[in-house]
Amino acid sequence: MADGTGESSSRTEAALRDSEALWREVFEHNPVMYFMVDANGVVQSVNGFGAAQLGYEVDELIGQPVLGVFLEADRPFVKRKMTLCLDDPGRSRNWEVRKVRKDGSLLWVRENAKAVKRADGFLVLIACEDITERKDAEDALRQSEMYLAEAQRISHTGSFGWRIATGEIVWSAETYRIFEYDPSLEPTLEIALERTHPDDRAFVRQLLERVARQQANWDVEHRLMMPDGRIKDVRAVAHAVRDGVGNLEFIGAVMDVTASHRAAQDLSRARAELAHVARVTTLGEMTAAIAHEVNQPIAAMVTDAQASLNWLRREPVELGEVRQALDRIVTNGNRAANVIGGIRDLVKKAPPRKDAIDMNQAVSEMIALTRAEISGSGVSLETALASDLPMVEGDRIQLQQILLNLIVNALQAMSAVPQERRKLRITTAHAEPAGVLVSVQDFGPGLSTELIERVFAPFYSTKPGGLGMGLSICRSIVEAHEGRLWVTANEPYGAVFHFTVPANPPL
Numbered sequence: 001m002a003d004g005t006g007e008s009s010s011r012t013e014a015a016l017r018d019s020e021a022l023w024r025e026v027f028e029h030n031p032v033m034y035f036m037v038d039a040n041g042v043v044q045s046v047n048g049f050g051a052a053q054l055g056y057e058v059d060e061l062i063g064q065p066v067l068g069v070f071l072e073a074d075r076p077f078v079k080r081k082m083t084l085c086l087d088d089p090g091r092s093r094n095w096e097v098r099k100v101r102k103d104g105s106l107l108w109v110r111e112n113a114k115a116v117k118r119a120d121g122f123l124v125l126i127a128c129e130d131i132t133e134r135k136d137a138e139d140a141l142r143q144s145e146m147y148l149a150e151a152q153r154i155s156h157t158g159s160f161g162w163r164i165a166t167g168e169i170v171w172s173a174e175t176y177r178i179f180e181y182d183p184s185l186e187p188t189l190e191i192a193l194e195r196t197h198p199d200d201r202a203f204v205r206q207l208l209e210r211v212a213r214q215q216a217n218w219d220v221e222h223r224l225m226m227p228d229g230r231i232k233d234v235r236a237v238a239h240a241v242r243d244g245v246g247n248l249e250f251i252g253a254v255m256d257v258t259a260s261h262r263a264a265q266d267l268s269r270a271r272a273e274l275a276h277v278a279r280v281t282t283l284g285e286m287t288a289a290i291a292h293e294v295n296q297p298i299a300a301m302v303t304d305a306q307a308s309l310n311w312l313r314r315e316p317v318e319l320g321e322v323r324q325a326l327d328r329i330v331t332n333g334n335r336a337a338n339v340i341g342g343i344r345d346l347v348k349k350a351p352p353r354k355d356a357i358d359m360n361q362a363v364s365e366m367i368a369l370t371r372a373e374i375s376g377s378g379v380s381l382e383t384a385l386a387s388d389l390p391m392v393e394g395d396r397i398q399l400q401q402i403l404l405n406l407i408v409n410a411l412q413a414m415s416a417v418p419q420e421r422r423k424l425r426i427t428t429a430h431a432e433p434a435g436v437l438v439s440v441q442d443f444g445p446g447l448s449t450e451l452i453e454r455v456f457a458p459f460y461s462t463k464p465g466g467l468g469m470g471l472s473i474c475r476s477i478v479e480a481h482e483g484r485l486w487v488t489a490n491e492p493y494g495a496v497f498h499f500t501v502p503a504n505p506p507l
């Protein structure tokens with residue numbers, strides 16, 4: 001019995017020793033730093049791994065205040081945490097804190113601590129892991145997020161994501177700022193549309209429905225209207241992408257282009273005004289010429305008419321004299337008419353330059369300059385520029401002047417038609433035998449057959465502020481380039497102005 005007991009107790013002791021060895025093994029080699037600290041904060045025990053992580057030998061730490069391995073600034077914090085543990089034994093607590101190695105380098109650790117009661121008082125058991133890499137990654141992420149947010153703010157560009165399957169939408173801070181919503185509000189299509197200008201809402205909604213259906217990328221400019229009536233111009237660009245499980249998602253950017261639009265608008269207005277001033281100046285020159293040239297035949301006509309009246313009062317009537325005077329009136333009348341006709345020659349006066357011009361480029365430049373004016377008139381623009389066009393020879397500014405006049409006329413012509421009809425189409429094509437054809441097509445009221453030639457006459461205008469010189473000048477320019485300018489009816493409504501410029505005009 002006694003033997004049996006002795007045997008069993010030595011087996012128990014052996015088992016205990018094995019178990020302790022096992023736990024010591026775990027304690028020593030587990031890649032976790034273990035500390036045991038007494039109630040005064042003095043290190044009672046530390047595992048080899050823990051000491052090595054901090055660059056110490058185990059003996060160097062035992063008997064030392066544990067606070068010595070923490071960053072000085074963090075020591076009060078650790079002290080508070082330890083007190084909390086001691087106040088509530090058995091409960092474990094976590095915290096993240098910075099430690100300092102023997103060589104002075106820093107590491108971030110996450111500690112798990114708990115106070116336990118021992119015969120000789122309380123001990124705090126601390127297990128901690130190195131989280132420096134995670135902290136660095138978090139810092140890097142925070143840093144790059146900060147850069148991104150700053151870049152978005154500076155460039156007035158927000159970003160967004162839109163998962164079609166779930167309808168889930170995310171906005172960046174700048175997107176919230178552009179839409180002027182509180183960042184706590186959940187983004188939805190409805191709140192985005194609510195800020196969309198009422199006139200643009202239907203078309204934006206249709207566009208979104210279409211791209212969601214067709215899974216197509218999109219790039220659109222439209223207006224926003226803030227609750228106080230302020231208007232913003234935005235451009236939204238998005239790409240359709242597939243997420244990990246193949247669901248459609250749009251990732252995009254929304255830019256507040258109000259300021260750049262306004263600048264472009266001012267520029268094109270300035271340009272249009274300049275063109276107008278140039279026209280008025282030309283007109284000033286012409287008025288003097290007209291006054292001078294026309295006065296004379298008119299005076300002669302009046303004299304001849306008075307003479308005829310006198311001949312007719314004679315008894316017998318001097319019909320021969322009357323006939324001669326009437327002949328002279330006809331001649332002088334024609335002369336006066338020719339003077340008016342000569343106005344176009346006057347405009348032609350300055351010889352055009354002979355540059356090699358890429359017409360598509362000239363057209364694109366003009367479109368860029370007038371884009372703000374076009375969208376400001378509620379007109380949507382389509383362009384179709386033919387490839388492989390020959391270069392043409394001529395005066396770039398003058399040719400662009402034609403485009404400007406035609407675009408402005410088209411916008412003015414469409415100002416009274418319903419918004420959905422306001423469409424401007426600008427195309428370039430090959431012209432026979434060798435040249436370029438440019439067409440500007442609108443969907444305004446168009447021109448009756450009777451007007452189709454008359455509109456090119458100087459001073460023909462139906463506009464309150466119009467000089468009626470635009471088309472006349474365009475025609476002079478085109479003809480100086482040996483090209484042709486004409487207008488046809490657009491189907492089902494509107495007008496198409498066409499002009500050609502030969503590749504190598506015999507200037």
Ligand SMILES: Nc1ncnc2c1ncn2[C@@H]1O[C@H](COP(=O)(O)OP(=O)(O)OP(=O)(O)O)[C@@H](O)[C@H]1O
Binds near residue numbers: 413469470472495
């Ligand atoms: N696209 C168009 N659609 C319908 N009518 C047009 C169009 N373009 C021109 N017209 C008509 O032709 C007229 C003459 O145009 P033109 O450009 O020569 O002068 P304007 O536009 O009236 O004045 P401005 O000298 O300031 O350009 C216009 O007043 C208008 O009645």
Ligand SMILES: [Mg+2]
Binds near residue numbers: 405408409470471
């Ligand atoms: Mg005009």
